[in-house]
Amino acid sequence: MKVLFSLLFFFLWLVPSIVYAETIKVTEGEDLQAIIDAAEPGDEIQLAKGVYTGPFVIRESIILQGEKGAKIVGTGEGFVLKVTADDVTVEGLMIEKSGSQNAGISVAGNRVHIKGNTIGDVFNGVEVKEAYAPIIEKNSISSYTDDRHKGFGIYLIDSPHAQVRGNYLSQLQDGVYVSFSNLCQVTGNFIRKARYGVHTMDSTVW
Template identity: 25%
Template sequence: MKKTFLSVASVLAVAAGVTANAVPAHAATLWTVGPGQSIQAAVDAARPGDTIQLSAGTYQESVEVEKNDITIKGAGSGTGGTVLKAPATFPANHCGDHQAGICFRGTVDGTDGPTSHATSFVSGGRVTGVRIDGFKVGISLSATDGTEADGNAILNSTSYGVTDTVSKNSTISSNAISDVGRAAIYIGNYNIPASHTVVTHNAVARSAYGISSYDSSGVDVNHNAVTGSCSGFFSFSDSLRVPGGELLDVANNAFSANNADCPGQYGFPEAVQGAGVILVGTTGATVEHNAISDNVGPDRLSGGVVIVSSQVYDPADPTVQGNLVVTANALHGNGPDDIVWDGAGSGIAFSQNSCGTSSPTGLCSAS
């Protein structure tokens, strides 16, 4: 179907009730926006199925999407593409309150915390080809269903690169994320039994927790590379976890030289330094076919693959891990050991891991 190209001047005309380049109600429209024009105005005027095409150049906005099937497409995530910078004043909405770059948001009862639920979802939608620089949060997906964040560059976020909270069927792929104060990618889907979240082919550097999953079920983390951070992948669960376990699959990733030092902060009282994969109070997870190397630190959570209960976080009601499979990983140069397990939990299996040292001994190349 023929698409219509509209400037923001046309967007404002439509918003004001003036017909400009009208098309049938079922036809998708391509809205073109250039530097100096308003991305938010185009989003506000768009209908489900429309695309907001951003020309190359720099924009200073915080953009919130509360409609189904809206695509925001930049001209590329390099310095010569579409660059989104923080505005001098943030808007008075959820996205502005969180000082985020681009937000897709449904309706949530309360905050996006562990006790929250989505009461309605924004479905579909995509953000791609945008360079997002200098926000507190780069991209926020909250109460979304089937939303994609792919092919973006996110850097210098003081808190998070991409957050996926109270959402399902999200795809976070092929993003380059660096220099983030907390987690480059944070999954917190809490009370959704199986979120079917896919995190794949992302490159993360110099970010506190790399990729992090908190009380989330049905998360597939594959073919990502994390380096220069405090940890590669961090799963944390406590008594608020989803009943039935996390159902995590961490496969075919490269976690190397994550030796930055994160002191106890951001809800984790223990220091984190030199960790490839950390599973704290996690159940129902598989860690397989990962390359985990040169992650070295002095802390309890340091090492290649580290498995511990959550007792240190909640002594009165600790979550003890269970039903974990650690298999066919290549681990070397991690310290104090390539595999570390505190001995707690049941159904913990180690097999065919190529590594040098473990605590307790005997977890390398075991069958």
């Protein structure tokens, strides 16, 4: 009997604790950065319609999703939203007002999914640096509408196996700039009012 209980205890010790992801609803005026910092991997943070003043940083593998009319606005200095964790999803947000040499969304985590966002009044729309296998799809991205120097819609730097598909890119220097990033798929994007549609440097793209 003692052997049976010992085996049962050992088995239970081996089984990891079950962790259930939470859905966290946020309204305008709440401390969004504190809520992001408190979230556990797998949690989904849903932003209600309203304006959320950044910048914000995501350091865990979460989903950040906006209802229609949810907008993240920067200060006009630096990035608006930065992702440093792996396996993050950012979806359905309006993102505006980066610094003059910065991105609306800056990505440094692997396998990050940027989907269905509207990004404008920024230098670069989405900038991915030294990250593996990002997916950037179905976003609408534009740079400044005035005469300021414009950046890139999607900028990949040393980020192999990226998928860039189905994005609408306008009012930019280059629609998609792929630099030192191999085995990237760039397909089905609509690009207008840009110097180059897709610009590559030391990269393999199809």
